[in-house]
Amino acid sequence: MTVNKDLRIKKTQRSLQEALLALINEKGFDAISVKDLTEQAEINRATFYRHYLDKYDLLDKNIDNMLLDLGNTVIPKNMNEIIGKDGEPSPMYVKLFEFIFENASFFRTMMSKNGISSFQYRLIVIMKDYISMAIDEFQQQQNSMHTQKEIVINYITYAIIGLINYWLESDMKYSPQHMAKQLSDIAFSGPLSTLGITKKDNR
Template identity: 45%
Template sequence: MEKSNDLRVIRTKQLIRDALLTLIKEVGLENITVKKLTECAQINRSTFYAHFYDKYDLLESTINDELLSFVEEAAPKSEEELIATHYPKAFYLRAAQYIYQRADFFKIMMGENGIPSFQQQLLQIMKKYMAERLEKFHPQLDKMEIPKEFFISYVAHANIGVISYWLESGMQYSPQYVAEKMSNMTVEGPLSVAGIK
């Protein structure tokens, strides 16, 4: 579908996306129909079809836009950020703050009636980021004590696990605290952070 900067179009698309999230939370994606979406968004069918082909096109567009915003916000802004020795790392803090600010979206997407493919896409973003950083900063990738894929997968899944727990448990910890612990565990290792020698 065509992109538009028209404020009315932007508002209408947001109404439809809000309706999608509401309905995913209430009934799950498989039970959503265009009729339910239009009723929830209080628009007519022709307005829906002017912007999206079907609910799957709407879902894909919603996820892609959100993840693009997430990457743009959280991505490292300089090499200095990557080699800084303090915690939390700035990009972890931006990521945690973004998730905190968009908590409703992330809770719905990763919740009980959520979208498994969303978590997989978020995981792939983290793996890609880890692979790029490892390639850039590890002096001898071929001499790592474990396959680099083990390391990348371990760290990415661990980060997703922390984010999932944070969302599920009502986000009782601040973004600053979560970012600090995630970046600390990534660099120092979970046992060291837990005080186990």
């Protein structure tokens, strides 16, 4: 009985998430009503209010759950998950792009022109926190860094967000593994080096 109830709850929540994404794409979040959501999801208002207070609660809980799942999936547990083997993409980046791929409709909608502006901000904040924790854990001697920590954190964060946006906007024409390899090469070798440009070329 409990299993069936849990399945019904998950089905209802999934239907409402799909309805939310479809309606955001269609007319933007501000124009959506609870009536729109229940009609799109084919449920009644009483069912909606058993799960959520209003449309804002629905949005916030969906964002919270997605970002929590992202962190649990991607955050590295050891140095090998960051660096990986020679010639192979960082396992952390592979997990990141695979997660985006598996939840493409959510990320594409949230980061689109009709999307939720606060979502990308929250994604940036969370990524900065994860990157900062990784640096603190694996860079034991902070004074050995050649660049200020906050500059490195911002550079990596906005590079990742930029690539995610580009990938979604290009309809994910490259595989998650390909994107992870490109990001790994840029992150560990530097953007100019990946283009074959060195300082001596400018002398």
